[in-house]
Amino acid sequence: MVRPARSGAARAESTRELLLTTAERLYAQRGLAHVSNRLVAQEAGQANNSAVAYHVGSKDDLVRTICRGHAEAVSAGTVELVAAARDSRHARDHVAALVLPYTRHLAALGSPCWAARFIAQVLADPVHGPTVGWHEGIVAAHAEGGTAMWSFAPPLPGPVVTLRLQMMRLLVVHTCAEQEADADALGRPVDWEPVGEALVDALTGVLLAPHR
Amino acid sequence: MVRPARSGAARAESTRELLLTTAERLYAQRGLAHVSNRLVAQEAGQANNSAVAYHVGSKDDLVRTICRGHAEAVSAGTVELVAAARDSRHARDHVAALVLPYTRHLAALGSPCWAARFIAQVLADPVHGPTVGWHEGIVAAHAEGGTAMWSFAPPLPGPVVTLRLQMMRLLVVHTCAEQEADADALGRPVDWEPVGEALVDALTGVLLAPHR
Numbered sequence: 001m002v003r004p005a006r007s008g009a010a011r012a013e014s015t016r017e018l019l020l021t022t023a024e025r026l027y028a029q030r031g032l033a034h035v036s037n038r039l040v041a042q043e044a045g046q047a048n049n050s051a052v053a054y055h056v057g058s059k060d061d062l063v064r065t066i067c068r069g070h071a072e073a074v075s076a077g078t079v080e081l082v083a084a085a086r087d088s089r090h091a092r093d094h095v096a097a098l099v100l101p102y103t104r105h106l107a108a109l110g111s112p113c114w115a116a117r118f119i120a121q122v123l124a125d126p127v128h129g130p131t132v133g134w135h136e137g138i139v140a141a142h143a144e145g146g147t148a149m150w151s152f153a154p155p156l157p158g159p160v161v162t163l164r165l166q167m168m169r170l171l172v173v174h175t176c177a178e179q180e181a182d183a184d185a186l187g188r189p190v191d192w193e194p195v196g197e198a199l200v201d202a203l204t205g206v207l208l209a210p211h212r
Numbered sequence: 213m214v215r216p217a218r219s220g221a222a223r224a225e226s227t228r229e230l231l232l233t234t235a236e237r238l239y240a241q242r243g244l245a246h247v248s249n250r251l252v253a254q255e256a257g258q259a260n261n262s263a264v265a266y267h268v269g270s271k272d273d274l275v276r277t278i279c280r281g282h283a284e285a286v287s288a289g290t291v292e293l294v295a296a297a298r299d300s301r302h303a304r305d306h307v308a309a310l311v312l313p314y315t316r317h318l319a320a321l322g323s324p325c326w327a328a329r330f331i332a333q334v335l336a337d338p339v340h341g342p343t344v345g346w347h348e349g350i351v352a353a354h355a356e357g358g359t360a361m362w363s364f365a366p367p368l369p370g371p372v373v374t375l376r377l378q379m380m381r382l383l384v385v386h387t388c389a390e391q392e393a394d395a396d397a398l399g400r401p402v403d404w405e406p407v408g409e410a411l412v413d414a415l416t417g418v419l420l421a422p423h424r
Contacts, residue, residue, distance in 0.1 A: 031243055092424070124390070126397060163410040167387050174382040175375075178336070185338060197424055198375040205421030206414045212304070 016055040018044050023052075024066050028114035028180075032121040032128075037062065063128055070105065070115055075138040077101030082145040091152035091207060096200045098145045099172060103196030106176060111189030113180055120177035123169070149207060156211050168203050175199060228267040230256050235264075236278050240326035240392075244333040244340075249274065275340055282317065282327055287350040289313030294357040303364035303419060308412045310357045311384055315408030318388060323401035325392055332389035335381070361419060368423050380415050387411060 022044040026035040037052035037059055044051065056062050081097035088094065109115055122128045156164070175195065183190040234256040238247040249264035249271055256263065268274050293309035300306065321327055334340045368376070387407065395402040 170386040201421045202418045205417030209413045209417030
């Protein structure tokens, strides 16, 4: 089959995609703080060190753009699962509606995957963490799902709710990142389905745990 | 009060302590992979760039030595709490015996504190993680406490136990690291007591959660 000559626009789009994928891999492997746009361009085989500036923008733009791609996919899944769980009287279903869209997105990315390590770093970053993240764009569905989920919790003081929210986020984000890193080191894919279900079980436990 | 002249041995001991503290702070702030022994010596005000080699050894030795200091303190607390919980019929007491020695150790270190971020990095490091860690030296107490704790869990397949153990470790380690980082950014100490109790509540929830 003869491959048709690609237009300039299609070539630029594929260069942009290559830069985004390369950046995510390098961030996962070497750490967000230690990867320059110049390195991304070089590792993506671009002769011009300004390729990132031309195709994407600043390093902030690069991080934000990769996050947005993930957020859109996770968002669609969350809207769907939160709607499906709406009438459930089981706490676990409401937890699942907020967790499984993330592990299913990671599964859909295939192997090797760097997204979970990238996202763990972005959320831990004092600059990027508060402003961008995988939950960007799923605000309404998250709010509805969160309200439904917390209605099952025992009475808890405000600071304890804040602490449990922090713990639930860290549990999901770092478990996925470590699963991804371990699988990468062994050269095999993560089986995300049991990881997702184990996370839902665990988070339901955290949600329902009595306050001492 | 006249301060007595310090012996050469005392001076070397205090230089060594200074190097260990400086290294831990730099690892926490800049990342384990991105701090050389030369930088540690410079930041500790040592004219000789080989000060770490002379007083401590290699970078591996440096990381291991800092870990050992924490492990000894956590170890003592764990032995004590596991013994005290031995006859308890409450799952929460057995979880507390394994968690509170860590948060109490962090509290005892005072403020500012870098240990929680240092330890989170060491445990996530593919080289250091499996060989050194804060649990080094508390093997017997941990084994006894772990067995007691897991006797309260519902029947779980082996891979699920492994996943829950991973999640419990990540929950403790990353919650403490993020609490420490947030407090550092705000220039205030962490109130470790409620953090420790919230972790024990949450981990008890993870332990007892039904398997779907």
